[in-house]
Amino acid sequence: MDRMIYVAMTGAKHTMGQQAAMAHNLANTNTTGYRAETSVLRAVPVFSDTLATRAFVVDSSAGADFRPGIEQQTGRELDTAIQGPGWIALKMEDGSEAYTRNGSLHVSPNGVLQTRNGLNVQGDGGLISIPPNTLITIAKDGTVSTVPAGAGTSEPNISVIIGRIKLVSPPEAQLTRGLDGLFRQTGGGEAEADANVTLRSGALEGSNVNVVEALVDMISLSRQFEMHMKMLQNAEGNAQRASVLLSVSA
Numbered sequence: 001m002d003r004m005i006y007v008a009m010t011g012a013k014h015t016m017g018q019q020a021a022m023a024h025n026l027a028n029t030n031t032t033g034y035r036a037e038t039s040v041l042r043a044v045p046v047f048s049d050t051l052a053t054r055a056f057v058v059d060s061s062a063g064a065d066f067r068p069g070i071e072q073q074t075g076r077e078l079d080t081a082i083q084g085p086g087w088i089a090l091k092m093e094d095g096s097e098a099y100t101r102n103g104s105l106h107v108s109p110n111g112v113l114q115t116r117n118g119l120n121v122q123g124d125g126g127l128i129s130i131p132p133n134t135l136i137t138i139a140k141d142g143t144v145s146t147v148p149a150g151a152g153t154s155e156p157n158i159s160v161i162i163g164r165i166k167l168v169s170p171p172e173a174q175l176t177r178g179l180d181g182l183f184r185q186t187g188g189g190e191a192e193a194d195a196n197v198t199l200r201s202g203a204l205e206g207s208n209v210n211v212v213e214a215l216v217d218m219i220s221l222s223r224q225f226e227m228h229m230k231m232l233q234n235a236e237g238n239a240q241r242a243s244v245l246l247s248v249s250a
Contacts, residue, residue, distance in 0.1 A: 022217050081203040085169050
């Protein structure tokens with residue numbers, strides 16, 4: 001009886017957590033570079049001095065789906081889509097490094113290359129500062145070059161390289177998602193730049209959430225939650241009938 005109650009109780013709790021994660025995925029179907037959340041439940045026995053009749057359900061493998069999203073052409077020079085595995089490195093305010101697949105970039109009022117959310121893009125040699133009144137191009141390897149606005153075709157060698165976006169490819173198993181939606185290495189630290197990671201300018205990678213699969217999972221999780229609640233109701237009914245039988249036999 002105890003085992004059924006505890007499994008049903010903790011199962012219902014974590015099923016609600018899975019529903020929340022699935023709802024979060026659905027809310028981010030249009031978020032550039034978003035990676036869907038994943039999770040799996042398992043039962044864990046509770047060891048104590050009493051009888052080993054209790055077990056809890058825990059979310060054992062909360063993680064992310066690293067499959068690529070659909071690439072969309074935008075034609076904007078500061079839109080970049082990573083080709084294959086890899087991440088764009090960002091420099092956080094606390095000095096740490098985080099990683100994203102969202103390649104929608106812009107230049108801040110201070111001339112620093114940033115994401116649309118205002119996070120600084122990490123370059124191989126620090127932050128990337130963009131001179132004023134220039135046109136920006138981003139090469140396949142992340143190299144950022146500028147040309148003065150209004151430069152004519154008679155000045156073919158006027159392009160200036162001002163930096164290179166740091167592109168990394170740490171093992172996916174070593175990445176964890178933060179509350180801000182960005183990924184970081186599990187043990188902290190910074191990943192090494194990977195020359196094999198490439199970009200495509202003028203495109204963005206969409207979310208990898210499959211709306212149909214997510215809706216089906218939501219229905220399945222709803223049924224699982226109802227099953228857990230019925231188990232609790234059955235346990236309560238069995239306990240009441242057992243009390244009646246014990247009182248009669250007494």
